[in-house]
């Protein structure tokens with residue numbers, strides 16, 4: 001399962017998701033949309049939005065930090081460890 005988190009550092013909703021990822025000890029690829037324009041461009045072209053956090057699950061975008069955290073908790077056993 002390929003997981004990519006689109007985020008930036010100053011976003012509190014992103015911090016909520018990042019903390020959960022750390023607590024679960026799972027492997028996620030990080031896509032900082034302010035540090036690398038290609039990540040921002042991909043997010044906008046795929047979704048028409050620049051809202052973060054957005055978790056790509058096998059290339060399918062999921063918005064809403066609470067939904068992302070719930071999904072990560074529910075699926076943690078199936079996700080590769082960091």
Ligand SMILES: N[C@@H](CCC(=O)N[C@@H](CS)C(=O)NCC(=O)O)C(=O)O
Pocket residue numbers: 010011012013014049050051052053063064065066
């Ligand atoms: N309800 C959303 C809120 C996300 C949100 O407001 N993110 C802000 C950054 S802290 C953002 O990306 N705003 C820019 C935009 O939506 O275009 C969540 O919990 O994920």
